[in-house]
Structure formats: structure tokens, C-alpha cells
Amino acid sequence: MRRKIIKIIGDNDYSSFTILKKELKVSTGTIYHHLESLSQLIEQKEDKKYYLNDLGIHAYNSLQDNIETYITREFSKKEFNSPILKGLMLITPKRFITANKFNYLQVVIISCGIIILGAILSYLNELFPLFLYFGDFYLNVMGLSSVITNLLPLFFVLNYLVYYLIIEGLCRLFYRKRENALKFFLSFSFIFLPMQLYLALHYLFLITNSLELAIISIIDNVVLIILQVWALWIQTYSLSVYKYIKIENSLIISLLVHYGAFSLVLLISI
């Protein structure tokens, strides 16, 4: 019943009580009871009509994508409206990360663009990609630095594929989720979007020789940390949308992969 109410209001942008009663075919008292239960998602404005608030719109979109588990009881309005999550949701490319209204052509074109740009930037910066980390490790292995540098675009694409396979594998292993594998794969490049920004900024610092300045060096590191967190959030959100996994479970996968990759990077560096 509550899902129906959210859907009626969401489909029409707003709804009057009369329309709700006509559509739901239940008693006035029952409708009032459910409207009161949905008070965190719905608001009645001065024109006496019912509208979805920010959380309600999000719940409506989630229902469209069949991810009713996304808004859990614990994932409260207060937390959703906190500056951090509100900010992260604002910069998440939600339009392209959706299970139902998936535009294959648009997503494939943008994804190819992101991968090509990433491969070029990785080559220009001479940074070896390892999941969401970029460093000059591996480059001096056995005096093959020039060969490895020339192959960096290829390594970037391989990194994309391996990263996807590990995340997809963990989802299947831990949560037995096989849904939307192709959609998830096609839009997986959006996770790398923040890292392209980092690579572009790093290249700018590199060509201007400003990385030798202490303050620029620290800015470079801080930007990397913040953009990695943004990328992890996009990854978490994508997992929730495509695999119907709760945000907290998606975060566990992100955490394991990210810190697992870090351990690997540290071992390689040594």
C-alpha cells in the first residue's frame, strides 16, 4: 500500500487525497494511517496536495529500480540529509547508474570516453594503475621501464577489467547476486571518473613542475584521498543499484577491495 502511494505521487509529481482514495480503493482512515507512516517521505503543501520530499523522490527512484532495500530502516532521513551523504549523492552520476531506465548507447559512448581518457592520462603521467591507486611502482622492474611505460594504456584497460571481475566475483561469492552483470560492466567506468580528474590535475602539476613544492605535493595527496572516497561511493552506489545490495553490504565489498589493493600496492612498493 505504501509503495503504491509513493508510486502514485511520484508518477504524477503530486497527488490530492481524492486521487489517492480513487486509486487505492481503501477507506479514508487507512489512507491517513499510511500517509502518517510515510511522513518522512511525503509532505502536504499549502494547496493541500501531497508531494514527495528529497528522501521521497529517492525512495520513488529506488522503487522504480526495484531496490526497496536501498532505503533501509536504519538509513534514516537524518543520515540521508547529512551534508556528507547529500553532497555525495549530488555528485553521483545517478542518471547513468540505473537498472531500469538504462540507456545502452549513451552509457557505452561515455564509458568508452572515460576509458580512453584514463588510458591516455595514465600514459602521460607515467603512473601504473592498480584498482583506484596510481603510482610509479613496477616501472623499473628488470630495466623494462620504457616498455612498461608504452604499455600503460593497455594496463589501464586491464586494470578496469580485473577490477570489475573482482567486484562482480565478490558479489556472487558473498551475496549470490548475479543480476545486471552487463549493465554493471558497461557503467563500471563511472567509478573511474573521479580518478580521471586526479590524473588530469596530477598531469597539470607535473608539466608545471609544481609537485616539487611542499604545498602542491600535499594538495596532490589530499585530492587523491578525496577523489578515491568519491570513487568508492560511486562503486558502493552502483552495487546497490545493480545488485540490489544494501548500502552497508556494498560498503563492505568496497572496503575489502580497496584495502586489499592497498596491501598489494605496499608489497609491490617494497
Add this chain to the structure above:
Amino acid sequence: MQLKNYLDFRLLGIIGGSFLILSEFLAWFSGNTLLDLFILYLSLEIEFSFLYLFPIISGIICVFGAILILYNEEYRINTVIINFIGLGFFLIFLFELIPREFPYVVNAEVGFYFAIAGGILIFFDIINILLSREKE
């Protein structure tokens, strides 16, 4: 006697963060604290000098995250994201420091071990927050 009656595992974050903050003022290599090394490298205008402040920055951010969840349990995802950022500083520090100081790591002093313990505690804090959420 049940241990969980006396222990609040949400304190892992505060303890871990405090360890990281403390490690800044404890000896790491040859009796030098990270603060000493920071001041020394800053005076020599070496580009990675600020890196030696990362453990304390990491500790402060993680303590803030831990306090946030103690203040209001609803802010769990926020706490995890704040801890991601905090731990990110520590990981970048290790990532830059370990290859550079690797020969000296075997002779590392108490500060190094405090920082590692702090990082591990924060990692467990994040896992604890996410898993306890699922249990509910």
C-alpha cells in the same frame, strides 16, 4: 560475566584514532618523532615534509568519525565515509614512507607500532559498524 556488557566496540575508533595521534609524538626512527622529522624536513624545504603530519591528521579525522557515531547512532554511513577519508591519509603516508624508509623499518620504534595498531583498530571499527548494522 559477558565481555560485551563491559566493552563498547564503538570505542575502537576512538582508541585507534588516539593511537594515531599519539604516534606523532612518539619516537619512530633513531629516537626522532614524526614531529621532529616534519620540522627538520620543513626547514630543509623538502617537498614531502607535510607527509609526516598525515598520521595526526588521520587520527583527528577518525576520532571525529568515532565521536559522531557515539553522539548519534544514525550517522553510521557518515562515520564510515569519514573513517575512509581518515584512513586514506594514513595509507598514503605508509604508501609514501615505507618504500623510502624500508631499510629502517626493522629498527622502527614504538611510534611506528602505535600507528600500525591504530590503523588496524580503525579498520576493525569500520567493519564493526557495517556488520552491526546488518545484524539489526
